[in-house]
Amino acid sequence: MNGRISRKTLEELRLRASIVDVVSEYVELRRAGSSLRGLCPFHREKTPSFFVSSEKGVFHCFGCGAGGDFISFVMQYKKVDYREAVEELCERTGVEVIYEGGGGEADVLKRLFDVNRFGADYYHKVLFQKGNPARTYLKKRGIEEDTARSLTIGYGGGGRRGLAREIKVEGLDVEAAIECGLLFQRRNGEVVDRFSGRLIFPIFTTAGKIAGFAGRSLDDSEPKYINSSESRIYKKKNLLYGLNFSGKFVREEGRVYVVEGYMDWIIMWQAGIKNVVATCGTAMTSNHFRALKKVTDKVILLFDGDMAGRKAAVRSMEPAYEAGISPLVFFPPKKRDPDDWIREVGVESVKDALGGAKLLMEYIIDAAAKKFDLNSISQRLDYLKLVGKYLKNVRDPVEKEMFVQEIAAKLNLTADDIRKWTAKQEGDVIAAPGIDSAEKALKIKPEEAMVGFLLKHPRCAAREDVKMAISAIEDTELAEIASKLTNEPDESGTILESSINREGEKLASKLSKAVLLYEQFFPEEKEGDLEKILGFIALRRKEDELARIISAFKEEGDRAKREEMLRLQMKLKKDIEETRKNL
Ligand SMILES: [Zn+2]
Numbered sequence: 001m002n003g004r005i006s007r008k009t010l011e012e013l014r015l016r017a018s019i020v021d022v023v024s025e026y027v028e029l030r031r032a033g034s035s036l037r038g039l040c041p042f043h044r045e046k047t048p049s050f051f052v053s054s055e056k057g058v059f060h061c062f063g064c065g066a067g068g069d070f071i072s073f074v075m076q077y078k079k080v081d082y083r084e085a086v087e088e089l090c091e092r093t094g095v096e097v098i099y100e101g102g103g104g105e106a107d108v109l110k111r112l113f114d115v116n117r118f119g120a121d122y123y124h125k126v127l128f129q130k131g132n133p134a135r136t137y138l139k140k141r142g143i144e145e146d147t148a149r150s151l152t153i154g155y156g157g158g159g160r161r162g163l164a165r166e167i168k169v170e171g172l173d174v175e176a177a178i179e180c181g182l183l184f185q186r187r188n189g190e191v192v193d194r195f196s197g198r199l200i201f202p203i204f205t206t207a208g209k210i211a212g213f214a215g216r217s218l219d220d221s222e223p224k225y226i227n228s229s230e231s232r233i234y235k236k237k238n239l240l241y242g243l244n245f246s247g248k249f250v251r252e253e254g255r256v257y258v259v260e261g262y263m264d265w266i267i268m269w270q271a272g273i274k275n276v277v278a279t280c281g282t283a284m285t286s287n288h289f290r291a292l293k294k295v296t297d298k299v300i301l302l303f304d305g306d307m308a309g310r311k312a313a314v315r316s317m318e319p320a321y322e323a324g325i326s327p328l329v330f331f332p333p334k335k336r337d338p339d340d341w342i343r344e345v346g347v348e349s350v351k352d353a354l355g356g357a358k359l360l361m362e363y364i365i366d367a368a369a370k371k372f373d374l375n376s377i378s379q380r381l382d383y384l385k386l387v388g389k390y391l392k393n394v395r396d397p398v399e400k401e402m403f404v405q406e407i408a409a410k411l412n413l414t415a416d417d418i419r420k421w422t423a424k425q426e427g428d429v430i431a432a433p434g435i436d437s438a439e440k441a442l443k444i445k446p447e448e449a450m451v452g453f454l455l456k457h458p459r460c461a462a463r464e465d466v467k468m469a470i471s472a473i474e475d476t477e478l479a480e481i482a483s484k485l486t487n488e489p490d491e492s493g494t495i496l497e498s499s500i501n502r503e504g505e506k507l508a509s510k511l512s513k514a515v516l517l518y519e520q521f522f523p524e525e526k527e528g529d530l531e532k533i534l535g536f537i538a539l540r541r542k543e544d545e546l547a548r549i550i551s552a553f554k555e556e557g558d559r560a561k562r563e564e565m566l567r568l569q570m571k572l573k574k575d576i577e578e579t580r581k582n583l
Contacts, residue, residue: 003099005086013086014497016093019057019070025324026077028395033523035516041077042066051516056455057493058500060512067512069500082501091238092290111176112233115167116210119182120202122166123154123195132157134199137218141263142343147270150245154200156193156215163193181212181228198226201262203234203280204244206291211239214262214280225262227281237285240292241265241278247295249274255298257354258284260309264302264338271347276302284316289323297325300357302338305331310367314390317360321393330357361403364390369410380411384418388425444517446537446544447473451482451511452518455496457527458489469534472541477507478514539576546572 020036023029029036029052040050040061049063060067066076074085090097127134127148134155138148147153156162164183167174174191177183185191198215205211212228228234240258242265243250250256253275259265265278279288284301292299301316303309313329320327330353332341342350365387372383387407394400401415404422408415444452450469453460460466470486473479484495496515500508525533546569553562 005083006098006100009090009095009098010086012095013090013093014057016095017070017089018054019052019059019073020054022070022089023052023059023073025322033520035519040064040066051520053512053515053519055519056496056515058496058512058515060509060516062513062516065509065513067509067516068505069497069508069512072500072505072508091287094294108176109233111173112180112231113209113211115172115176115182116180116202116212116233118167118170118172119163119177119180119213120152120154120200120210122158122163123156123200124149124152125154126157126162127153127155129157133218137199142270143266144270147266151266152202152210154202156195156198156200158193158196160192160196162196164191179231180234181231194228195226201241203228203239203241205233205239206244206247208244209233211235212280214241216262225281236280236282238287238291239280240288241280242269243277243291245269246274246276250277250292250295254296255300256292256296257300257302258288258292259302259338260304260312261337261339267339267342271342271350273347273351283312284319286319286322289320289325289327293323293325298328299325300328300330300354301360302330302332302354302357304335304337305333305341306335309337313360314364317364317390318393320360321395326394326396326399327360328357329360329363330354361390361394361399362406365403365406365410374410384411384421388422391422392425444521444540445475446540447475447478447482448514448517449521449533449537449540451478451485451514452522453530453533454482454485455490455511455515456518456525457530458485458491460527460530461486461489463530465534466530469537475510477510481507481511536576539572543569543572543576 020029023038026041027038027050029038030048032051034053034055036052036054037048038050038052039045039048040063042050042061043064043066045063050059050061050066052059058067058069059073068076071082071085071089074080074089075082078085078088080088087097089095126132132155134157138145138153143153158166163177164174167177167183174183178185178191181194183191184194195213195215198217201214201216202210203212203214212231212234214228215226217224227236230236241262246256246269255275257268257273257276259268259276259278262278265276268274268276277292289299299320301313303313310331313331316327332338333353336344338350345353368383368386372379372386374380374383384407391400391403391407394403404418405415408418411418446469450466450473454466454470467486470479470482473482481495481499484490484499488495490496496511499511522529522533546565550562550565550569553565
């Protein structure tokens, strides 16, 4: 996509996404004073030195120095660029990305959607022409005419060039149709239909626009299904078939069934189970789960009962938990798919049986137990390793504890044994929250305190005593930020945001460090405490000065003078502590 992401999009995103929500998806955070802390996802550690300020919207790791705001967190965590991070966050929070400049992005997208709509209507019209094999096929599969109409099902019956011709006649954008994957260009330059001879299912966005298509062969010849190729509007990892139709039913029922096939979706929908979505020929991704989470937390994977379906369900575990969903699972008996199952036993029996869906993790614990001989010690260990791998994904402590007890029961061990074992495997024994030695060793530099203060209290920037304090800042980058903050009080957080995102990681790290150190050192401070803080800063400065002098004396070997300076330093340190206590 060309063009810049608009200011308005970023503002909207900032309203909807909070740093705590974004970071919590990957890091377990606990309160620590006015900040939150957890184990750093960017370096290995056992004692949490990763801090988040919900008030200023930044994070900082005192271990490895990683720092920034919620956008830079996603950039660093997912190793994507700024633009991709913003796009992903917008998608997650349901903010529409508006681009500006770069030549009419909206127009380009509109051309793609338009050509898809035209293709869908064209193929739909062909479906209802007399005597074509697709209608016979639909009848055979039990798909009613009304259903075919409401889903705009189509048939690629106009020969190899049917749609290509129509698109040209209509004066539509052939390039757009190629980009959408409706048409493709052969090596000899000839442009032909991609879905000719196939039954065609348009795939809608939640807003009801057509993002792409799936085409099924009528005679089961391979490939049974082909899909639109990935394009600017068709992204498999984000799209769920049928969500545009079923969204309101999902809300009503408070749960959603996820099936693997278009046919499964259609048959369930027709049978009156309307809270259903299907994946578009791909594994479930965390984006899929996030899209579902907007409508419900209760997701039931209703995958095929064969080995492939079971494996696909198990593979959904990680993305589901990544999106904060603890999925349930149900497999139709006798290796059937949902479509066959409904036909064979009827919708009422299916509805009854679905009540027996269990948590995916529970399924894994049970199914794995059957795979191993739990009387053999080595197989017991293998079992534990396998379920431990999945258990790692479960973040909710209560839920995790219940699974731990299940696993313990299977192995005839105590829950405590399992807890110890998993803690060791995961290698992250989380220390109790509170000040630890690493943190005590931290010092806030005067300039960091100053910048932290200015960011917290932008209106104070105009005061003479503040300007004086700023003029003494030595670090050039922080001095520059501080002078920006003095000229233009950063009440909306714009300076912080643009400095973090536009000036490189080093400055992002410095700024986030200043904010989080400030919160740690002055947890309860108010604007009125300015004098005390300025006093503290002055003291810290003197202390730094002393430290320099002391080391100089050390080299000179002048013991008496050095001791005198040390005494002065002790006194200053006491003063500093007093000042802090009084804040
Ligand atoms: Zn770190």
